[in-house]
Each structure stands twice: as C-alpha cells, then as structure tokens.
Amino acid sequence: MVRFENVEIRYRGKEAILTDVSFDLGEGNFHFLTGKSGAGKSSLLKAIYMGIFPSKGKINLFGRDISSITKKEIPEIRRRMGIVFQDFRLINNLTVRENVALPLRIFGTKSSIIRRHVPELLEWVGLGDHLDDLPTSLSGGQQQRVAIARAVIARPVLLLADEPTGNVDDTIADRLLYLFKELHRTGTNILIATHNENLLQKFDYPVLRIEDRKLSFSD
Amino acid sequence: MRIFKLAGSNFFLGWIMSSMIYLALLAVLFSTVSTLSFDKWRSATRDLVTIHVPKPAEIIDSDDGVTRLDETLKILRAFPDIESFTVLEKNDIERLINPLVDKDILKNILLPALIEIRLKRNNSLPDLNNALKNLSTDIFIESHAELFLPDAKAFSGAKKLFSVIVGLTLFVAMISIIFAVHAGLAINRETIQVMHLIGAKNGFIARTFQKHVLKVLGFSSACGTALAMGTFFILDRLLRVAFFGDGEIDIFKQINLWDWTIFMLVPVSYPLLGIIVAGVSVLTFLRKQN
Numbered sequence: 001m002v003r004f005e006n007v008e009i010r011y012r013g014k015e016a017i018l019t020d021v022s023f024d025l026g027e028g029n030f031h032f033l034t035g036k037s038g039a040g041k042s043s044l045l046k047a048i049y050m051g052i053f054p055s056k057g058k059i060n061l062f063g064r065d066i067s068s069i070t071k072k073e074i075p076e077i078r079r080r081m082g083i084v085f086q087d088f089r090l091i092n093n094l095t096v097r098e099n100v101a102l103p104l105r106i107f108g109t110k111s112s113i114i115r116r117h118v119p120e121l122l123e124w125v126g127l128g129d130h131l132d133d134l135p136t137s138l139s140g141g142q143q144q145r146v147a148i149a150r151a152v153i154a155r156p157v158l159l160l161a162d163e164p165t166g167n168v169d170d171t172i173a174d175r176l177l178y179l180f181k182e183l184h185r186t187g188t189n190i191l192i193a194t195h196n197e198n199l200l201q202k203f204d205y206p207v208l209r210i211e212d213r214k215l216s217f218s219d
Numbered sequence: 220m221r222i223f224k225l226a227g228s229n230f231f232l233g234w235i236m237s238s239m240i241y242l243a244l245l246a247v248l249f250s251t252v253s254t255l256s257f258d259k260w261r262s263a264t265r266d267l268v269t270i271h272v273p274k275p276a277e278i279i280d281s282d283d284g285v286t287r288l289d290e291t292l293k294i295l296r297a298f299p300d301i302e303s304f305t306v307l308e309k310n311d312i313e314r315l316i317n318p319l320v321d322k323d324i325l326k327n328i329l330l331p332a333l334i335e336i337r338l339k340r341n342n343s344l345p346d347l348n349n350a351l352k353n354l355s356t357d358i359f360i361e362s363h364a365e366l367f368l369p370d371a372k373a374f375s376g377a378k379k380l381f382s383v384i385v386g387l388t389l390f391v392a393m394i395s396i397i398f399a400v401h402a403g404l405a406i407n408r409e410t411i412q413v414m415h416l417i418g419a420k421n422g423f424i425a426r427t428f429q430k431h432v433l434k435v436l437g438f439s440s441a442c443g444t445a446l447a448m449g450t451f452f453i454l455d456r457l458l459r460v461a462f463f464g465d466g467e468i469d470i471f472k473q474i475n476l477w478d479w480t481i482f483m484l485v486p487v488s489y490p491l492l493g494i495i496v497a498g499v500s501v502l503t504f505l506r507k508q509n
C-alpha cells in the first residue's frame with residue numbers, strides 16, 4: 001500500500017526534516033503516526049499524498065514508484081486517498097453540504113447519490129443541523145468534522161488524517177475513531193497523525209513514532 | 220455551486236462585456252441600416268436625371284411660336300430610352316427653393332424649367348446629352364447617381380469603420396476575459412490547490428471556471444442586447460420624426476431574417492468565444508503552474 005525506502009524529506013533550502021525513513025504499510029492496516037510538534041508528521045503525510053517529493057530514497061504507492069508517476073496520473077492516484085488536513089482546508093464559499101459533496105462531484109458521481117449520501121454522513125458526524133451553513137460559521141471542532149466527512153465520503157482506499165481529533169472533546173473523538181474503525185472494517189487503510197497519547201493508549205493500533213528525524217515502529 | 224470567489228472580477232467583467240456587446244450590436248445595426256438605406260437610395264436615383272432648361276419660355280422658332288421648353292419636350296418624346304418624364308410645375312420649383320430664397324426675389328428671377336426623367340437604361344445618358352446639346356448648349360443634365368458618388372465612398376468607409384469597431388469590441392472583450400480569469404485564478408489559488416489534492420483534474424477546474432464565466436457572459440449579453448435594441452428603437456423613432464415623416468420608412472420592417480441572424484451572432488458568439496478563451500486560459504495557467 002505505502003512503502004518508504006530510506007526516504008529523506010526536506011523543504012527547499014532547508015535542513016532535512018526526516019532522514020532515512022523506511023516502513024511498509026500493507027493491505028488492511030490501521031496505524032497511528034506520532035511525534036512532538038514540529039517533528040514532521042504532517043510532512044510525512046504530505047510526502048504520501050505527493051504534496052512534496054523526497055530528496056532521497058524511494059516511495060512506493062499502491063504498487064507504483066512515485067518517481068514514475070506522470071503529472072497526468074496524479075489525480076487518479078489521489079482519488080484513492082482521503083485526506084484530512086490539519087488546517088481543514090474547507091472551501092469557505094461552499095456550504096457544509098457542498099464541501100462534503102465536492103469529491104463526489106469531482107469524480108462524477110450521480111447527483112441523486114450525492115443528495116442521499118452527503119446528509120447521511122453529516123448526520124452521522126453530528127452536523128445534521130448545519131448542512132447549509134458556511135464553514136466560517138462553524139466552531140473549530142465542527143469544521144474538523146466537515147473535513148473528515150469530506151475525506152471519507154468517497155470511500156478512499158487510504159485515509160490520511162492529520163490530527164483529526166485535535167479540536168473535539170473526548171466523546172466526539174471516540175465517535176470519530178469509531179467511524180474510522182468502521183471504515184477500516186470495510187476495507188479502508190488508515191494512517192492517523194496525532195500527538196494525543198490518550199488516543200494511542202485507548203486504541204490499540206500500531207504506532208509509527210518520529211523522533212530526532214528518524215522513524216521508529218512499535219506495536 | 221459557486222466553488223470560486225469571483226465577486227470583484229465578475230462585476231468588472233460584466234460591465235465590460237455588456238458594453239462591448241452593446242457597442243458591437245450598435246455597429247452591426249448601423250452597418251445594416253446604412254446598407255439598406257444606401258441601396259434603397261441608389262436604386263431610387265440610379266436611372267434618374269434632371270434636365271435644367273434655362274429661359275424655357277424663350278421663343279426659338281418665331282414662325283411657329285415654339286418655345287425652348289416645347290422643343291425640349293419634343294426631343295424627349297422622340298427619345299427611345301425614356302421611361303417617363305415630368306415637367307416640374309413652377310409651384311414645385313418654388314416650393315423646392317422656397318426655404319432658401321425670399322418670396323419677392325423669387326418673382327423677379329427667371330427660373331429654369333426642370334424636367335425629371337426616368338431612363339430605361341442609365342447608359343443612354345450620353346445620347347440624350349448629345350440630342351439636347353444640339354438644341355442649346357445651356358441645357359444641363361444632372362445625373363442623380365453621379366451626385367451621390369462621393370457619398371458612396373463615404374458609405375464604404377463607414378462600413379469599414381463599423382467592422383473595425385466590431386473587431387475592437389471583440390478584442391477588448393476577450394482580453395478582459397483573460398484578465399478576469401487570471402484574477403480569479405489568483406484569488407482562488409488555495410481552493411484550486413485543495414481541488415487538486417482531492418483529485419480534480421485541470422479539466423474539471425477549467426470547466427468550473429467556464430460555468431462561472433458563462434453565467435456572467437450570458438447575463439451581460441442579455442443586458443447589452445436589450446440596451447442596443449432599446450437605443451435603436453429610440454433612434455429609429457427620432458429619425459422617423461426628424462426626416463421621414465411617419466410611416467414612410469420603417470427600418471425594422473426592412474431588416475430581413477438574414478440581417479437578424481448576423482445581428483444575433485454577436486450576443487451568441489461573444490459568450491461562446493468567451494468561454495473557450497476562459498477554458499484555454501485556465502488550462503494554460505494550470506499547466507505552467509505545476
């Protein structure tokens with residue numbers, strides 16, 4: 001599914017953030033990614049969704065070496081991923097409902113299906129009363145749930161979630177984790193970046209830990 | 220879905236497009252109408268000549284008491300290529316120059332007789348000229364078609380000017396679209412980035428932009444057309460009152476289906492070309508960017 005081989009990540013003109021990172025996430029996995037603030041969690045996710053390319057090493061995605069992927073192929077590969085951005089990146093022009101519908105529209109899903117599925121999911125994440133609100137009128141935690149709904153609406157093969165529970169209370173965090181578990185059960189591979197140790201303890205999934213630019217693995 | 224924020228550039232684009240379509244339509248309409256009027260005018264005057272017979276009452280043959288006018292008419296009757304002729308009554312002549320000259324003066328000057336002739340063929344004019352010159356060298360033939368020759372030049376110049384105006388409006392319209400699209404791309408940079416990350420292809424982003432642009436263009440096009448029709452209707456009324464008297468010329472009735480088709484081409488083709496230009500601008504921008 002996702003394989004890193006001796007990957008180094010650095011932003012242009014800066015020191016490397018991650019060096020010699022190797023791991024292999026096979027089919028049917030559910031992992032946490034943790035590390036201190038500024039350790040490079042978001043950067044590692046970014047490398048997976050091809051927002052940044054490694055300065056050294058190899059990344060293999062869905063069986064393809066990403067250095068062999070052409071610009072034209074990138075959209076097709078990204079469609080197999082759902083991404084929850086740490087800063088949500090909702091489109092402020094669009095209502096909650098339209099934001100969540102956007103991936104389906106991009107993929108060309110039938111309107112009738114969109115009309116049915118989107119409210120269902122939003123109901124599930126507790127935003128049934130905010131379908132036609134604009135993101136700017138929502139609280140941080142509510143916006144985060146919109147971002148999660150948008151990432152999972154198209155049933156991605158791989159879900160990358162960056163601090164998906166960072167702005168919500170424990171009850172909602174549990175509910176969201178339950179949603180992720182449900183997705184995992186139906187075949188989505190999941191990688192959640194978090195520095196919330198409680199979460200790591202409560203849910204017993206294997207953990208990738210970034211420390212001093214290196215990645216370690218613990219079950 | 221309004222994915223992109225375009226408020227400012229929309230307003231700008233709407234104004235420019237409405238004005239350009241309005242201007243182009245006026246140019247097309249004026250061009251059509253001037254062609255129609257000119258054609259009508261020309262066909263009305265082509266075979267028309269006026270003969271000035273100075274001192275018409277002068278007796279030129281003292282035996283029979285034949286006047287110069289009588290003799291002229293005799294020649295005209297014998298001339299084969301004349302369809303019809305009318306001697307303008309003294310009253311008519313006076314009426315023609317009345318606004319220019321004082322009544323009292325009019326009584327005291329000797330007016331030439333005017334004969335208006337419709338020829339069967341325009342090229343029989345030299346023959347007629349010869350026939351009359353034998354009678355008196357003072358007789359003077361005035362061809363209406365020749366009178367309007369300078370106007371014909373002005374007319375073709377005006378037509379060229381109208382085409383240049385149409386071309387210019389199209390140019391300004393398309394440049395504005397490119398400008399508005401680039402402004403839109405800059406404002407919506409982050410949204411475009413998110414769409415790319417979700418898996419949108421450049422084509423989808425371009426189509427979304429085109430939909431936005433089409434809405435603006437459709438609206439502007441309707442506004443521009445309505446304004447042009449309104450302006451033209453008012454002008455038509457004013458012209459009729461000023462020059463033609465009522466009912467004599469109805470420009471709207473003379474414009475045929477073909478002219479209307481040309482006319483409608485502007486409000487249809489500008490938006491169509493516009494969305495093509497918008498789509499191409501978005502695609503080239505995105506291709507250069509990543």
Ligand SMILES: Nc1ncnc2c1ncn2[C@@H]1O[C@H](COP(=O)(O)OP(=O)(O)OP(=O)(O)O)[C@@H](O)[C@H]1O
Nearest residue numbers: 011017035036037038039040041042043044086195
């Ligand atoms: N676009 C960028 N350009 C340059 N440097 C960057 C960029 N994004 C992140 N960095 C740097 O890379 C390092 C890792 O950042 P990253 O966002 O990956 O950390 P993180 O583990 O996600 O932190 P947090 O837990 O606070 O979200 C930081 O030192 C940051 O300053």
Ligand SMILES: [Mg+2]
Nearest residue numbers: 041042086162
């Ligand atoms: Mg981060």
